[in-house]
Amino acid sequence: MSKPAVGRENVVNLQERRLDRTVLRTYRTKADIDDIVPNDKQPRLGPKIDEELQRQIEANGGLFEPLLVEPHPDFPGRFRIIDGDRRWTNSRALVEQGKEDYRQVPIEVTDRTLSEEDRLRVWIYIHRQRKEWDAKEKEMVAYRLVDLMGRTSAANILGITVRELDKLVDIFELSEKFISLRDPSAAITWSRELMGVSKKLLTPSVVEAVVKKVNQKRITNSKDLRKLRSILPDPVARANFLAEVGDLDTAMLRLVPAEKKPKGGLPGDLDSIMESMKTLPWTALQSMKGDKDLLKKIDEAEALLRSLRNALS
Incomplete structure (x- = not known):
């Protein structure tokens, strides 16, 4: 089984990629699925197997977007995932089904192993650009970051206050109690x-x-x-x-x-008149149509209200 060489020939064309406050220098290549290791401190929680994603991978003839990986600090020649854990998991599932065409996956490799904080910052920056972030991920990630790094560091990485972080954590913990939703x-x-x-x-x-x-x-x-x-x-x-x-x-x-408190004086009188007009049935209005005396009274009321407005202005 052939494996990509990791050496000088792979890194001559490094490209800069700015993600939040972190600037990465990366190169692109391919790697065997078994030479890629998931991150055990992945911020995303929950199941990663997704049959729909597997169908998309097959329809595209492989991964459309490369996995973002770093040189593994403990296993020379292998890579650790920064972003793309779900894509790796479902590509591996296809290989385990005997579909060897998906064994070689495209990767974008950083020129160094990132610090834990940089790795998390990069992952969060990437995921904030995706629709899933507002839909369901930000509370889950906040909860996971507190578990990994504590409240102060988690709030700093997310760029929010500790109070805002606590609210996200509370929402996530409460959501775990809703267990019967479709x-x-x-x-x-x-x-x-x-x-x-x-x-x-x-x-x-x-x-x-x-x-x-x-x-x-x-x-x-x-x-x-x-x-x-x-x-x-x-x-x-x-x-x-x-x-x-x-x-x-x-x-x-x-x-x-709720009982409405009656208003006294002129404001109360105006309220009563307006309430009476609002509750007048349409059938009654139809029967009054063309009534000259009523129209004259409305004209008089209109003139009186204009005078009242002028006097109060």
Whole structure:
């Protein structure tokens, strides 16, 4: 089995690639799938096998985008992945299915082994350019970085405050509790919606009730969680939602309509007139059409309102 040589002939045409604050000098070549090693501190969590990605690799006749790799610090002649773990995993899956055409994969190799911080910065910079970042990845990466490096270093790499980092971590940890969704990646959306509720209202018992009712499929639209902003401040509606038989719809029925405080004097009189006009049925308007006396009164009211505006301006 032939393997690419790693020597002077491979690095004469180094190119600079600027990624965030890190400038890489890289060259392109190909490598055997077994000479590439995944990064054990990969920021992305979760399963990486993806049959759709395998179909895309086959349709393209191989990887369209090379893996970004670095010289492995412990195994001479081998490479460690900086970015492209999913592409490597699914290319390897094809090889394990006996499809040897996918054994040689394109790689972009850095001229040095990166520091752990630089490696993470590069990976995050690359992934921030992709649509998956806002869809589901930033909370997951924040959680993983805290585990790898601690809160202060994680916040620094992501370019956010520790407080913002803690919020991302909280959202990710909450998302892990939504275990019965048809699309597991949608758990982040559910968690974001729930965390949008005021922390003063979002007690552990409320979170537990929401998670339970979502997992029981008694709440099926994440946007419906916004109703909690009205339900939770009302003690009766809140008690109904927290009850075993309660849900969002039954709790909404328990809400006491907010009473409008009557305004006194001229503002109150104007409010009453406008409210009366708004609630006038269209059938009544049709019957008044062409009424000369009514039209005259409207003209008088219009003139009076203009005079009032001029006097108050």
